[in-house]
Amino acid sequence: MGKWFVFGLGHACDNVRDGEQHGGFYTQDELRGLVGYAARCGVTVVPEIDLPGHTQAAIAAYPRFGNDPATPLEVWTHFGLSRHILNVEEATVRFMCDVLDELVDVFPSPYVHLGGVEVLPDEWLASLAARARMAELGRTDPEDLVGWWIRRLGTHLAGAGRRLVAWDELADHDAPDRTVIMAWRNQARVRAALSAGFDVVAAPHTAMYLNYPESRAPGEPLSIGDGTRPRLPRPPLAGSGLRLRPGADRPARRPHRAGHRGTGQPLDRVRPDPGPC
Helix, strand or coil, rough: EEEECCCCCCCCCCCCCCCCCEECCHHHHCCCCCHHHHHHCCCCCCEEECCCCCCCHHHHCHHHEEEECCCCCCCCCCCCCCCEEECCCCHHHHHHHHHEEEHHCCCCCCCEEEECCCCHHHHHHHHHHHHHHHHHHHHCCCHHHHHHHHHHHHHHHHHHCCEEEEHHHHHHCCCCCCCEEEECCCCCHHHHHHHHHCCCEECHHHHHHHHCCCCCCCCCCCCCCCCCCCCCCCCCCCCCCCCCCCCCCHHHHCCCHHHHHHHHHCCHHHHCCCCCC
């Protein structure tokens, strides 16, 4: 099971694509090679499976795990959000637990990221099973079913000795107490998650996402913002004791970026185990 971007890489808000197909999958042996290479370089690979949204590829392969099994789906082939999400049946939860069992067998990381964001609830609103689940939980907001999904899988991961990681939206939807919240939106979300008692990783997209442009140079690889060229993201430095080095965005000063950013290769074409670090 794999995903393909058949119209090329590029952000939904931009008008630039590279015109190439990207996608496929790694075998478990290839992933173990990647994990081993990272470990030799002092890096822990934290796997992420975004649930219960961003799962159209799984539903296309296994329609019974969707909310409308009679309607055939194709694998999502472009950037954006699909309205097709996992259902709330126990059989679907068991399937995802089986997937996580295979995941933790490949990735020794003590953390597993389950995403939990960008879930369009339309199918749940129309689903008798989802509405029955909400009534069972005493809830009226279908987005609370995201928290239900994450709690169920988080409990399963805890039984395997792993700790759940989720995006900051989950802090508002009953994430388990020991969840590590990755705050991707802004510093207000960092403060809110900390105030709620969660351990937090600050990962603001404006400063930390590697698929944003590093400079306005014409030779920059395709990135989010290529269609409009917004201002370059800069981390907030006030009070941090850090300062930007003039010219640090020149290619000669950033030779160690992996994958698409540093080598000019899309990440789906980087060898899983390049050898000694």
